[in-house]
Amino acid sequence: MTTEVRSLREFKMPDVGEGLTEAEILSWYVKPGDTVTDGQVVCEVETAKAAVELPIPFNGVVEQLFFPEGATVDVGTVIISVAVAGEAGAAPAAVPAPAPVAEAPAAEAEAEPERREVLVGYGPRTGGTQRRARRTTTTKTSVTASKTAPAAPAAPVAPAPAAPAPVAEVPVGERPLAKPPVRKLAKDLGIDLRAVTPTGPDGVITREDVHAHAAAQAAPAAPAVEVTEVAEVAEVAGVEVPVSAPTAGDVRVPIKGVRKATAQAMVASAFTAPHVTEFVQVDVTRTMKFVRRLKESGELGRDVRVSPLLLVAKALLTAIKRHPEINAQWDEAAQEIVIKGQVNLGIAAATPRGLIVPNIKDAGSRTLSGLAVALGELVETARQGKTSPADMQGGTVTITNVGVFGVDTGTPILNPGEAAILAFGAVRELPWVHKGKVVPRQVTTLALSFDHRLVDGELGSKVLADVAALLEYPKRLITWG
Known part of the structure; x- marks a missing residue:
């Protein structure tokens, strides 16, 4: 006769992106004593790239949560243990449980470093990694004081x-x-x-x-x-x-999470790639009329959101098709310029956690309707804070829509690894010479920053001029595309 025994299994903080070393626990969805099943989401964590929900990879009963909400945990560190059912004679796991973050810091400092296995993204490394202390330590101090021996x-x-x-x-x-x-x-x-x-x-x-x-x-x-x-x-x-x-x-x-990653990336980009920025003012009256017509007709789909940004994105993709050399990356190690086979169009999005740049994969192959759907999904996902790390990797060119803040233009910094970024400014009614007369027209300012190592002034100017021409006469999107 067999009797069921239980053994402990431990779930470690995985590397949910590429090269990430830590994540902050935002919310626990379970507590000790809860039953969990394989694939059930047990917590939400924030990395330097996005907020991600973590599923547990086995069935059992939650034994212990090793860190509270708000704690920053190294990749490869055990965050939850689960009691799982086993066969008779099976010995419980002999792995010692790590102490919670607030308990016995002195013991952790004196412990001899041991070799620990990391789940994803990293090889074995020695233990004893010191985690970054949180700046708001009022609560943590109270927890430590309540669990250690009495002291003055x-x-x-x-x-x-x-x-x-x-x-x-x-x-x-x-x-x-x-x-x-x-x-x-x-x-x-x-x-x-x-x-x-x-x-x-x-x-x-x-x-x-x-x-x-x-x-x-x-x-x-x-x-x-x-x-x-x-x-x-x-x-x-x-x-x-x-x-x-x-x-x-x-x-x-x-400074942590997305904001920390953004700051590091912008510093690296600004001091690695020689930036050049060019500007052009464009009469977008016809484009704004075209946007209104698409909204009213519903020809792209009744539930599809149509905005001027959609036409700017389509214009940039069309310009890149005419000048593919700008859709490139600089390979320092090989001393080569890599012209990318597809355009992964990044859209800079301001979120409560900071600026992120998710991208639409192979955007250049999409129709105007398909681009509108993808753009709507990208914006909605970013607003909900659910953008995955995969959606922010592999971008080749970016658009930043500063016009939504009432800003006319700026000198955008390149997203690291990309050759160009286009800033779309506010659309304003301005006096403009049209057909020999000064009349009110809707005008915007475009700014294109590019990496001067692989994009010279001629190429950058041609791309910016094409985008401007397409927005001035949007019918060209059909004939040029």
Whole structure:
């Protein structure tokens, strides 16, 4: 007769992109004691490229979550253990469970480095990697103090209200109702959601509830309105304010995730590729009329979103077809220019997590209708924060639509590895000479930045001139394409 025994299996943080070394745990979808099945999503993590949901690769019962939400974890580190059913005589896994992030840091420092296997993307490496410390450590300090031997507390720098119960200690199943952005805001402000009075429908805590609670907890020396105003200004700018006490001075925002990757990429691009930027003003009156006609007729599809950006994208793709040398990359190691066989068109998108550039694969082979569908899907996915790392890899040329912010033009920096980027400015009604008379026309400014190592002035000028000509007379999209 066989008896069922259980053994522990561990799931490590995988490399969900190319060359990533860490990821931040945004949300856990399970808690200890929950039953999970192969392929079930157990958590959402944010890498330097995107937010990604992680599925568990086996069946069982959740034994332990090793890191709280908000923790930054190295690739290859165990994040969850699951008790799985096994046959009689099977020995439980002998792999020692790693200590949670907040416990016994001294023991980790003294432990002898050991050889650990990494799931995806990296070979074996020694243990003992020091993780990057979070800047908002009020909660983490409280967790550590509660789990170590009693010691005399350090003298506080300044008087502060009593710290709430650590957010990381709250059992997953007992958390108050709140959306993930609201949870992150509360965490950055050092607020325990259990102490916040909800005003949303069905007892859901809103951003306003968190701001109101932060104001109520403000120290008398600093008016509560200052914290609220700082948070609201930062919220409009698309960032969260990681302040744990009221302040009317500087605001520090941790550089991590997408913003960190963007900063590094832009510095590398600016100081590696010699940038040249050219500008041209274009009468796009006919293009704007064409966009209105496509919207009203529905000839591209009733559910297809049509915008001026669609026509700009089609014009750039048509220009690249006429001048394929601009769809290229510089191979430093081989000292070669690689002209790419297909155009993967990147569209710069501003998201709450920072600027990302997903791309439409083989955009040059798509019809206007197919391009419109792909563009709509790309924008919607980016807005939802669900853009996958694969969608941001392999781009060959990019469009950045600065016009949506009311900006006329700029000098865009190349996406690393690409030869050109086109900035599409705001469309404005301006006095323009048309058929020998000065009349109001709809005008925009285009800016093309290119890598002068592989794109000379003649090639860059021809591509920009073609895009301008196609937008001035959009019927040419048919005859030239």
